[in-house]
Amino acid sequence: MQSCEDSGVIKTIRCIVCPTGCEIEVKEKPDGEVEFEGYTCKRGLDYAKQEFYEPKRVLTTTIRVENGFLPLVPVRVDKAIAKAKLNDALDIIANTIIKAPIKMGDILIENIAGEDANIIASRDLPILEE
Amino acid sequence: MKQYETDVAIIGGGAAGLASAIEIKKGGLEPLILERDVELGGILLQCIHAGFGLTEFNTELTGPEYAQKFINNALEKQIAYKLDTMVIEITQDKKIYAVNNEEGLIEIQAKAIILAMGCRERTRGAINIPGFRPSGIYTAGQAQRFVNIEGYLPGRTYVILGSGDIGMIMARRLTWEGCNVKAVVEIQPYVSGLIRNQVQCLEDYGIPLITGFTVTKIHGKDRLKGVTVSKVDRNFDRIIGTDRFFECDTLLLSVGLIPENELTLQAGAEISSMGGPIVDNNLETTLEGVFACGNVLQVHDLVDLVSAEAKRAGQNAVKYVNERYKKKMEKKGQIICIAGENVNYVKPDRINISDLDEEIIFTFRVKKPDRRIQVQIKDETNREIYKRKKRYVIPSEMIELKLNPEKYEIDPTCSQLVLEVIPVKEPLIDEEEEE
Ligand SMILES: Cc1cc2nc3c(=O)[nH]c(=O)nc-3n(C[C@H](O)[C@H](O)[C@H](O)COP(=O)(O)OP(=O)(O)OC[C@H]3O[C@@H](n4cnc5c(N)ncnc54)[C@H](O)[C@@H]3O)c2cc1C
Ligand code: SF4
Numbered sequence: 001m002q003s004c005e006d007s008g009v010i011k012t013i014r015c016i017v018c019p020t021g022c023e024i025e026v027k028e029k030p031d032g033e034v035e036f037e038g039y040t041c042k043r044g045l046d047y048a049k050q051e052f053y054e055p056k057r058v059l060t061t062t063i064r065v066e067n068g069f070l071p072l073v074p075v076r077v078d079k080a081i082a083k084a085k086l087n088d089a090l091d092i093i094a095n096t097i098i099k100a101p102i103k104m105g106d107i108l109i110e111n112i113a114g115e116d117a118n119i120i121a122s123r124d125l126p127i128l129e130e
Numbered sequence: 131m132k133q134y135e136t137d138v139a140i141i142g143g144g145a146a147g148l149a150s151a152i153e154i155k156k157g158g159l160e161p162l163i164l165e166r167d168v169e170l171g172g173i174l175l176q177c178i179h180a181g182f183g184l185t186e187f188n189t190e191l192t193g194p195e196y197a198q199k200f201i202n203n204a205l206e207k208q209i210a211y212k213l214d215t216m217v218i219e220i221t222q223d224k225k226i227y228a229v230n231n232e233e234g235l236i237e238i239q240a241k242a243i244i245l246a247m248g249c250r251e252r253t254r255g256a257i258n259i260p261g262f263r264p265s266g267i268y269t270a271g272q273a274q275r276f277v278n279i280e281g282y283l284p285g286r287t288y289v290i291l292g293s294g295d296i297g298m299i300m301a302r303r304l305t306w307e308g309c310n311v312k313a314v315v316e317i318q319p320y321v322s323g324l325i326r327n328q329v330q331c332l333e334d335y336g337i338p339l340i341t342g343f344t345v346t347k348i349h350g351k352d353r354l355k356g357v358t359v360s361k362v363d364r365n366f367d368r369i370i371g372t373d374r375f376f377e378c379d380t381l382l383l384s385v386g387l388i389p390e391n392e393l394t395l396q397a398g399a400e401i402s403s404m405g406g407p408i409v410d411n412n413l414e415t416t417l418e419g420v421f422a423c424g425n426v427l428q429v430h431d432l433v434d435l436v437s438a439e440a441k442r443a444g445q446n447a448v449k450y451v452n453e454r455y456k457k458k459m460e461k462k463g464q465i466i467c468i469a470g471e472n473v474n475y476v477k478p479d480r481i482n483i484s485d486l487d488e489e490i491i492f493t494f495r496v497k498k499p500d501r502r503i504q505v506q507i508k509d510e511t512n513r514e515i516y517k518r519k520k521r522y523v524i525p526s527e528m529i530e531l532k533l534n535p536e537k538y539e540i541d542p543t544c545s546q547l548v549l550e551v552i553p554v555k556e557p558l559i560d561e562e563e564e565e
Contacts (some may be wrong), residue, residue, distance in 0.1 A: 016326035020522055052362045058180045059329065060192055061306060062278055071281040074178035074194045083334070090306055122178060123194035 011032075013051050015044040024048040057078035059089055060122070063108060067128055068100035074122040075108060081115040088113040100127045134238045136210070138447050139226050141393065142246035144172020145433050146424025147438040148200040150244050153444025155207045158452055161444075162238065163204075163211035164228055170204070170211060171197035172248055173425075174433065176271070176278045179299050183516050185434040196433055200524045220397035224419060241455050242419040242447040245399075245407065247390040247441065249425035250297070253383065261348030264355075270296045270384035274303070283307060285380030289365045290314045291345050291358050294526065295323035295431070297384030302331035310404065314378045315359050317344040317366060320499055322526050345381065354379055387429045404428075404475035410464065411490050412446040412455035413439065419450050428477055428493060431528055435493070442491070465540070470550035472496050472503075474525065482540050490540075492531040496551050499524045504554045505531065509544040523551060 011026040024038045026048065034052070039045045050056065058080050062072040081089060089112045098108055102125040109119035138154050140147045143165030163170070174182070177193030184190055187199065204211070215230040226238040226245065233513040247284035251269040266285055268276075273284050274296065284388050286309055290297045293316035303310045314332060317341045321328050332339050340359065347358035389406040399407045399415040399422075406427045407415040414421050423443035424436045464480040476494040492507075500523050507516040516531070516538045533540075540547070 014325060014329055016324075016329050019325065019524065019527065021325040057334075058190075060179045061303075062178065062281070064281070070279060072279065074192060074278060076178075076180060076195075086306075092222050104195060122192045123175070123198045 011052060013048045015047055017043045017047050021055050026052050055083040057083045057086055059086060059119075061090065061093055061097060063093055063119070064097045065102070065125060066097055066099045068102070069126045069128050073098060073100075073108075073125045074103050075119050076122055077112065077115075077117045078107075079117045081113065081117050085113040085115050089115070089119075093119065100125050132236045133403075134162070134236065136160055136238060136240050137244045137451055138162070138244060138372065138444075139164060139224075139225070139238050139240035140244045140246055141220075142172065142248055142424070142426065143167070143170040143213075144246060144248050144424065145174055145197065145200065145212060146248070146426070147172070147244070147246035148197075148204050149210075149437040149440035150246060150421075150423060150444035150447070151209045152200070152203055153441045154175045154448055155209055157445060157448030159448055161209055162240075163209065164215045164217050164226070164238070165211060165213050166216040168214055170201050170213070173271070176275045177299075178278045179303075180290060182433050185432075186437055188553050193433075199367045200437075217393060220393060220420075222398060224243075241451045242421065244440075244443050244447055245394055245415070245420065245422040245426050246424050246443075247255050247393060247426040249387040249389050249429050251383070252386045252388060254364045258344050259348055262351050263352050264348065266350070266354030266380045267348070268380065268382055269301045270294075270382045274300055277303060277307060283309060285354075286310065287312060287378040288380045288382060289345070289359075289376050290382045290384060292316065292384030292386070293318075293321045293323055293328075293339060293341070294384050294386070295327050298327040298331040299383065299492055300321050300382060300384070301337050302335065305337070311335075312378055313338045313340050313359070315343050315345060316341045317362060318342070319541040322524075324526070341373075342374070343372075343374075344368075345520065348381070350374075354381055357381055389423065389426050389429065390552075390563075391426075396423070402475065402479055404469075406477075408479040409477060410482050411485055411488070412449075412482070413443045413478070414446065414450070419447075419455065421447050421450075428475070428528065431526060431561065435530060439493075465544060466546040467492070468548045469494065470548040471501065471551050472498055472523075472551040476549045481540070481547070486540050486542055487535050488514045488537065490533045492533065493528055494531075494549055495528055496523045496525055500551065500553060502554050503551050505549070505551050506527070507531075507533075507538075507547050507549050509541060509548075510546050511544065513541070515540055519554060 008027040009025045013024045027035045060076045063071045102121045106121045107118045137159035138161045140163045153368040174193035182191045182196040217228045219227040224240045234560045251271045288311045295303040343359045345357045346360040349356040356377040360368040402408045407422045421443040423440040430436045462484040469476045474495045474497045
């Protein structure tokens with residue numbers, strides 16, 4: 001993101017917490033202190049701080065399944081991980097194959113990309129019966 | 131032909147069908163779910179992203195998780211269901227004809243019926259883009275099913291038409307699968323889905339969102355080679371000289387959902403002009419004892435509201451079987467509900483005068499986004515029955531209003547109610563904190 005020298009705005013974050021969608025400006029004062037402006041409520045400020053210092057995302061994708069009723073099982077992280085680690089996590093998942101049967105909530109990959117979060121199954125997946 | 135009997139037959143085993151079945155079982159009657167797919171769960175099973183269940187379970191679940199919780203509940207309650215069973219006909223005396231591989235044609239005699247068939251996606255025919263019909267054009271929901279359930283990619287390079295949530299979520303999903311999404315193109319001057327999806331599905335990956343544009347030409351004869359998009363004027367006519375070409379092998383259409391009306395129409399229920407059957411405040415269609423809920427009634431954006439609506443349909447079906455089934459009831463009149471200024475449609479279409487002492491739940495969508503507005507309900511004498519200020523309304527959000535009879539009185543002699551969304555001039559003091 002381009003920094004805008006005179007106003008000191010270093011980033012504009014659109015709050016996604018509610019549909020109002022406030023634009024929150026992150027400003028750096030001459031003394032180096034960071035300020036947030038434009039939020040309407042505390043939830044927006046919290047979000048903007050998180051998004052500025054350590055953006056996180058909830059990863060949801062699928063993992064290949066061997067001998068399952070379906071070829072894929074939908075999965076999710078059990079807590080949000082650093083946005084910067086999404087690609088690492090996706091690479092690990094792309095190289096993983098799981099055996100059926102699977103139950104919702106089963107931990108399929110532990111501690112994904114060193115993020116202290118697990119990849120868990122989003123549904124039950126029985127074995128394919130011939 | 132095999133014959134079955136049940137108290138309440140439920141057509142469709144998605145979020146709506148499951149919630150209504152559970153409610154019917156709780157009410158002491160036997161439901162039977164008829165589902166054409168090979169498993170219960172409906173559209174939720176392919177919506178693998180998070181964002182479901184905030185009101186119902188107070189936590190953010192994925193679509194499959196939300197479905198699984200309802201499926202587990204239904205199985206625990208030993209609710210009867212038939213999979214791989216496609217309903218093809220409903221008769222006036224509530225006989226249902228369906229087909230499945232094992233039994234062929236079957237007949238089910240029900241006392242009441244719940245329509246819960248969900249919705250379908252608008253396709254290219256519904257929007258009319260000139261050009262050949264090469265392969266490589268899918269609806270966003272079809273692509274979602276291929277990628278998330280069947281496990282293959284319909285192409286490598288994409289343009290997505292429509293900035294609804296499904297389109298934007300698919301843009302991210304395909305990017306995660308290593309595909310290249312060139313652009314999301316939206317005919318309206320504004321994004322139609324949630325800001326959250328705009329930020330987390332498009333902006334995070336630098337996918338351009340081009341508003342005020344639409345696809346005006348399809349290139350390629352056998353396989354799609356690209357699309358031309360052009361800026362449009364207020365009437366959505368192409369503005370000459372604004373063409374841009376995007377090379378892509380796949381075009382995804384995310385241009386809207388419409389209730390699955392075929393069976394409803396065939397059964398003889400009246401359909402409202404916005405699609406979906408006409409219902410009264412009990413979610414009963416114009417056919418006695420036939421109820422509708424979920425996306426077959428109106429397209430929902432939140433599954434939690436589908437579940438809540440389906441519970442009501444289930445409860446009302448139980449009430450019908452216990453109190454009105456095969457009884458001659460004296461018919462009291464109805465009040466017609468009309469969509470006024472900036473309101474696209476309103477449900478229910480009618481309110482029974484005999485039910486005015488009960489809570490009435492209205493659901494509606496606006497036509498255009500607006501800020502600082504007032505939602506109001508008036509009767510034909512212009513008497514104000516209800517008003518509420520709101521900071522923000524968007525067409526993609528279905529809005530629910532609950533009218534408590536102790537607080538808001540509807541005159542039983544009135545014949546119609548008009549629901550309107552009008553701008554307010556004075557600075558808005560929040561009457562309601564936005565969630
Ligand atoms: C792609 C997409 C993304 C969404 N994302 C979100 C989200 O992020 N958050 C959220 O809260 N909500 C979301 N929603 C909304 C919500 O999930 C749906 O509105 C809800 O799941 C619909 O439930 P339903 O039971 O009405 O329909 P469906 O789930 O579509 O169920 C209808 C069922 O009826 C069956 N059926 C149809 N016709 C017949 C027949 N003739 N015979 C037998 N069976 C039949 C179908 O096979 C299907 O299983 C999304 C919806 C869609 C479409
Ligand atoms: S700052 Fe508050 S009001 Fe503004 S979008 Fe965020 S949550 Fe909504």
